[in-house]
Every structure is written in C-alpha cells, then in structure tokens.
Amino acid sequence: MKLAVQDANIFIDLELSGLFDLWLQMGVEVHTTDLIRGELEKGKHHMALAYLRGMTVHEVDFEELATIAELERSVGSRAKFNDCSVLYLAGKLRVPLLSGDGALRSAAEKRGLEVRGTLWIFDTLIERKLLAPSVAAEKLRALLGQDRFLPKSACDERLARWEKA
Numbered sequence: 001m002k003l004a005v006q007d008a009n010i011f012i013d014l015e016l017s018g019l020f021d022l023w024l025q026m027g028v029e030v031h032t033t034d035l036i037r038g039e040l041e042k043g044k045h046h047m048a049l050a051y052l053r054g055m056t057v058h059e060v061d062f063e064e065l066a067t068i069a070e071l072e073r074s075v076g077s078r079a080k081f082n083d084c085s086v087l088y089l090a091g092k093l094r095v096p097l098l099s100g101d102g103a104l105r106s107a108a109e110k111r112g113l114e115v116r117g118t119l120w121i122f123d124t125l126i127e128r129k130l131l132a133p134s135v136a137a138e139k140l141r142a143l144l145g146q147d148r149f150l151p152k153s154a155c156d157e158r159l160a161r162w163e164k165a
Contacts, residue, residue: 003029004116005090006055007083007099008039009149011048013118016146017139020051022130023121030055031093033085058089078103087111100149118143119154126162133165 011032014020037057040048060068072084079087083104090097096114098121099105105115122140125131131139137159144155 001028001096001116003031003093004096004098005031005086005093006036007032007086007097007101007104008036008043009100010098010118010121011036011040011052012043012045013100013143013148013150014051014121015045015048016148017118017143019121019125019131019139020047022125024051024054025130026124026128030098031089031095032057033082033089034059035082035085039082060085064088075103075107079107087113102149118148118150119158122158133162137162 014023032052032055034057037049037052040052068081068084068088071088072079072081075084075087079101083099083101084107086097086099087104087108090108090113091111094113096116097104097108098116099108100117105117108115122131122136126133126136140150140155140159140162144150
C-alpha cells in the first residue's frame with residue numbers, strides 16, 4: 001500500500017499504542033481531511049496532531065461538504081459526518097481507507113474500497129519485522145485496556161499467537 005486515507009480512530013490507536021514512528025517507517029503516504037484534524041483537536045490528541053503535520057490534510061470545500069452530507073444520508077445514521085469525509089476522500093482518490101469504525105468500513109466495502117484497520121497495522125509491522133510479536137501483544141493489551149473498539153475475537157487470536165512467538 002503506497003497511499004491511504006486515515007480515519008480519526010486509527011490516529012488515536014496509533015497515538016495510544018505508541019506506534020506512530022513505526023507506522024511512518026512503512027512508507028505509506030497518509031491523507032485525511034480537515035474535519036478529522038478538527039476531531040483530533042477537539043479530543044486533545046496532541047501526539048496524533050504532531051504527526052499529522054507531516055501528512056496530507058485535505059481542506060474540504062463547500063461543494064464537497066454537500067457531497068459528504070449526501071454520502072452521510074446514504075450511509076445512514078451509523079456513520080458520523082467526519083467519518084463520511086474520509087470515506088468521500090478515499091473514494092475520490094480511489095485508495096484504501098484505514099478505519100476501525102464498523103459502519104464506515106461496511107460503507108467503504110459496499111463502494112468497492114479496500115479497508116484496513118489497527119490490527120492490520122500491527123500485523124504488517126510484525127510481518128516487516130519492525131515490531132516483535134511479544135511487544136505487539138503488550139501494546140495491543142494496553143490498547144484494549146483503554147476501551148478501544150477492536151474486534152474481540154480477532155484480538156484474542158492475535159494475542160494467543162503473538163504471546164507464543
């Protein structure tokens with residue numbers, strides 16, 4: 001993956017797990033929207049915002065706001081407006097979407113977009129030998145302890161595998 005659009009929950013998971021530096025070593029050109037930046041500012045995610053400075057932030061114009069609003073209506077009340085802004089951007093750029101939001105992931109897949117999440121980032125960091133499985137298990141456990149919305153069975157499977165390695 002050379003380029004991807006990233007949702008706020010991935011920024012937050014990377015911040016909380018302390019994996020931003022390793023993620024950036026992957027060489028993925030990350031794009032997001034100014035609405036996601038605003039969400040990170042509102043949540044006081046200072047570390048994520050610091051890393052965001054080296055990424056491409058698309059300023060959503062008035063015409064795009066209307067398109068995003070229509071997209072939000074078509075997706076339904078399950079996905080927030082800010083989330084729909086990254087769905088719109090991933091569709092516009094025709095690149096993968098990085099998100100852990102279930103409604104957003106489903107909407108992206110229905111539109112033929114590739115979708116990946118936090119666990120994929122962990123898996124890829126391990127695969128590329130940037131992160132040891134035992135350290136990944138520690139970081140995932142810490143992340144789960146902070147009430148992050150990650151799929152329990154997939155997390156349990158990885159923890160069992162990584163802790164054996």
